Amino acid sequence: MSSLAIPFEPLPRTGNFPATPIPPIADADRKGLTKKETAADHPTWCPGCGDFSVLALYFKLIEKRKIHHEKITTVAGIGCSSRFPYFVQAHGAHFIHGRALPFASGVSLTRPDLHVFVFGGDGDAFSIGGNHFNHTARKNIKMTYCVMDNFVYGLTKKQTSPTSPLGFKSKTDIWGAVDQPINPMRQAISAGATFVARTTATNPNHVLQMMEAAMDHEGFSFIECLSECIEFYEGAFDAANPRKGGKFDLVPPDHDVTDEVAAYKLAGEPFPGKFGIFYKVNKPTKNVNEAGIVNSMQEKVRGLEPWQILQKTFDRMK
Numbered sequence: 001m002s003s004l005a006i007p008f009e010p011l012p013r014t015g016n017f018p019a020t021p022i023p024p025i026a027d028a029d030r031k032g033l034t035k036k037e038t039a040a041d042h043p044t045w046c047p048g049c050g051d052f053s054v055l056a057l058y059f060k061l062i063e064k065r066k067i068h069h070e071k072i073t074t075v076a077g078i079g080c081s082s083r084f085p086y087f088v089q090a091h092g093a094h095f096i097h098g099r100a101l102p103f104a105s106g107v108s109l110t111r112p113d114l115h116v117f118v119f120g121g122d123g124d125a126f127s128i129g130g131n132h133f134n135h136t137a138r139k140n141i142k143m144t145y146c147v148m149d150n151f152v153y154g155l156t157k158k159q160t161s162p163t164s165p166l167g168f169k170s171k172t173d174i175w176g177a178v179d180q181p182i183n184p185m186r187q188a189i190s191a192g193a194t195f196v197a198r199t200t201a202t203n204p205n206h207v208l209q210m211m212e213a214a215m216d217h218e219g220f221s222f223i224e225c226l227s228e229c230i231e232f233y234e235g236a237f238d239a240a241n242p243r244k245g246g247k248f249d250l251v252p253p254d255h256d257v258t259d260e261v262a263a264y265k266l267a268g269e270p271f272p273g274k275f276g277i278f279y280k281v282n283k284p285t286k287n288v289n290e291a292g293i294v295n296s297m298q299e300k301v302r303g304l305e306p307w308q309i310l311q312k313t314f315d316r317m318k
């Protein structure tokens, strides 16, 4: 148990919530969709971009976990990485820069039978979308948010991003970045995310493992996935790639994922750091809390006609 955890009283589940049992997302009786059945347009990313790998693993996840077209929901903001939903033949939205999470929250809260996947970049998540990131995490809204972190603004052709390291030369920092980069893992933990993991696009098995664990988590699951921008920050993640002379070190097996302080410590390790699940705790989701309120309100007016409900409201105003 984390030493920073604050005890709280979850809202009671009232009435007969959930009124209708929520069916499982996977349909075990149907065969898993192949990449051919879920791939849409050919991705327009630059050859060698790390984002290809993340997309390929999303297709693998869909097939392995038997998620069918009507249950696939892929949401993104704006950026190279945020083009993601275009390339998936299913429901989704390529939304406004930085606003993917509020959109996804609405979908998640109204459709408990789905699992919403959100993909995007470091600029989308931590610059323009920074506030949404913090609030979606603290509300613990059930979804998986995979940030394809390339330490740069790719789509707009090389500006400094919130994760660009000090000294990084870009069109907005021609003499080198002088601002301290944010640490996405620390930010996610401190904001209240209940699942925080880190992976890299150059290790496909690990990406898939993290996606599966994130999807299975009851709450807001965040994955920082290093994904190289071959065009504007080539070699950024060589230090995390054994094929380029770097090292890929897993989170030690004795790490307690419920220990918030231990998770901060892991997150503070110098690059390339560790990979795996840093933090995972169970807390009530906004989905459950809100459904409880809605259900108890519905109980109060069960069997009444709309005009009778209105009449009750007017009576209260007398």
Ligand SMILES: Cc1ncc(C[n+]2csc(CCOP(=O)(O)OP(=O)(O)O)c2C)c(N)n1
Binding pocket: 078, 079, 080, 081, 082, 097, 120, 121, 122, 123, 124, 125, 128, 150, 152, 153, 154, 155, 156, 161
């Ligand atoms: C409101 C608004 N501001 C700015 C932009 C311009 N813009 C588009 S994508 C982007 C940043 C993309 O960087 P990132 O989120 O890291 O994605 P990447 O392209 O690196 O995958 C910016 C500043 C925009 N489209 N909308």
Ligand code: SF4
Binding pocket: 044, 045, 046, 048, 049, 050, 051, 080, 081, 150, 154, 155, 228, 229, 230, 231, 232
């Ligand atoms: S500009 Fe960079 S992030 Fe964008 S598609 Fe090309 S390699 Fe990928």
Ligand SMILES: [Mg+2]
Binding pocket: 079, 121, 122, 123, 148, 149, 150, 151, 152, 153, 154, 161
């Ligand atoms: Mg980026």
